[in-house]
Ligand code: SF4
């Protein structure tokens with residue numbers, strides 16, 4: 001018997017709807033079905049006016065990113081799970097044009113602002129030889145298909161567009177690593193608030209190309225900024241000062257959580273295993289109430 005599951009899809013047509021709403025559809029599951037297949041099924045079987053973007057269907061064009069159960073992903077490379085309800089929404093931080101189609105002009109504006117091409121100071125007179133070792137570090141960050149899924153998932157972009165987001169910071173790093181590019185990409189990264197990233201790795205986790213943006217772009221640009229003499233961000237400077245002065249990221253003060261707890265033992269009947277809890281400096285000194293709650 002064919003298995004069916006529910007897909008709940010964000011709908012909004014600014015020309016005719018007062019507010020967005022979700023519409024539920026029953027989907028007949030087929031083995032290997034992707035989220036894009038689900039959308040095409042809905043368009044074919046229920047409503048040809050459902051709007052969404054797609055093109056290559058092969059994880060290359062970057063046009064099909066939507067939020068799948070709250071996490072932005074490319075639809076053509078995300079498998080539908082027939083055992084759970086599928087909730088599909090447009091990317092966050094971008095105005096909705098219709099249904100799952102968003103206005104990408106904020107992204108385009110930020111991309112154009114960083115001049116996303118190899119900048120030259122003169123026209124090469126001869127064919128230039130680029131050696132493999134010169135572009136080795138570029139290989140991974142060059143794989144980006146500009147789907148914008150990472151922008152939609154970045155907690156800093158959620159707070160402010162002052163930070164242009166992982167996709168664009170990645171592009172700055174790509175150009176910084178290109179031996180032909182003559183722009184000061186490190187200064188550009190500082191202007192684009194590269195220190196605002198928390199290195200939470202959300203962008204890396206959801207990237208369809210698995211690009212390690214925090215390590216290969218954010219931390220690379222920060223390291224180059226330090227080499228170039230730019231000051232550290234305020235919090236990082238305080239952290240460094242503390243390590244230099246005390247050997248600890250959080251200076252010792254008052255009584256540590258562990259010292260305050262004494263040696264009381266809490267025995268559990270029939271324990272299934274032993275758990276070690278490392279409090280670290282933060283819980284030990286700054287966040288003692290969190291440690292006690294645990
Ligand atoms: S690691 Fe940085 S760029 Fe990536 S999602 Fe987190 S805050 Fe955003």
Ligand code: SF4
Pocket residue numbers: 143144145146147148149150151166167170203206207208209210211213
């Ligand atoms: S870095 Fe990954 S998630 Fe971000 S735009 Fe590029 S391919 Fe998409």
Ligand code: FES
Pocket residue numbers: 053054055056057058059060061062063064065074075076077
């Ligand atoms: S349709 Fe091209 S990446 Fe999904």
